[in-house]
Amino acid sequence: MVQATAVAPVPVSTEVYQDLQHFYARQMQSTDDLDVPAWAGSFTEDGVFATNAFPEPLTGRAAIAAHCERAFAAQAEAGIVRRHVMTMLAADHATGPDGDRVHTRSYVMVLETRRGEKPVIYCSTLCEDVLTRVDGDWRVVRRQVHRDDL
């Protein structure tokens, strides 16, 4: 979980909120497009992807990319189209030494469709990110995904 801060959170500006919505739209599309470079590139070089579905976090862009190579290949082989749907995005400035970062908390639902079948909801999750800007672009420093079913 993202560390709770003692002081009241400061919501991001309209401009930043918008930027984040747009960033996430493209990020979610990149994973569903099975675009490993785009997906891994949306994390910082030392970015972390942690979830209660994995025994250990994936640490670093290379580890995230390697995981996706395998996962995307399995998904393509199974003929499954996935849609990661992020909603209910809340975003606050981090405080203290991490003042240049942003903390977000959102829902991500994953839809799966097989050819000729109705879509099913693969999982519903809570997604907590720490983000930073690198050369003007948002990057995920740390993502903590909590699957509701585990």
Added chain:
Amino acid sequence: MVQATAVAPVPVSTEVYQDLQHFYARQMQSTDDLDVPAWAGSFTEDGVFATNAFPEPLTGRAAIAAHCERAFAAQAEAGIVRRHVMTMLAADHATGPDGDRVHTRSYVMVLETRRGEKPVIYCSTLCEDVLTRVDGDWRVVRRQVHRDDL
């Protein structure tokens, strides 16, 4: 239903639309976090929650809180995680004597996940709100939820 106005609606500004998206993200999260004070506090002191799922509207923050205490306890006991997902938010300024208010119309889908099971969609609803600002923060004056299955 929110009373239809005779004059054409005036969409809210970019700034207000953004604010409302952010307000709703936190409000939906507060109910799924089973946070009674935050949820009830997102209504005005005399706020109304009406739905075609209840015989009578809940009137006043205290009544809304009392209802949630019971509902959240039952949900926690059943081991259910809920996600209220609001989408397709449309927002217009109210006209006439209610000119300081905003009317919104959106969809709210409720996902439910039980441990070890796939998520299911509990219900799909149309949500119509009248909102006002209290000390700079958005508050719901009246919510009318229409469940599609009833």
Added chain:
Amino acid sequence: MVQATAVAPVPVSTEVYQDLQHFYARQMQSTDDLDVPAWAGSFTEDGVFATNAFPEPLTGRAAIAAHCERAFAAQAEAGIVRRHVMTMLAADHATGPDGDRVHTRSYVMVLETRRGEKPVIYCSTLCEDVLTRVDGDWRVVRRQVHRDDL
């Protein structure tokens, strides 16, 4: 599919992104409200609606309206409430001679609810639009919907 451009896409401004979110919220609501004039009117006069679910595209607002008249009547007769839920909206300025246009790429999930039954996901789609402004209002010039199950 919307033709890929050779040059890097230029994301729309905060103001335009917001406008598009709001436009789409109302457009999706208009189809679920079975409001043929509002739905058909959200396309340009010569607008095109293409999908891998139809053998031929619908070309022109009149053809789009005629299709909806039939589809909406069948839906109403079957007692089905639909909710078109658009998410993960990405929007870029078109380049070259179409510089006044915007290309969007988003997900649209269609929920269906029958009286007394739980909602089901009718389909999950990828939606690619070309939009333009007509007298200040956004209109769809061409929509390409790709159903994930077909």
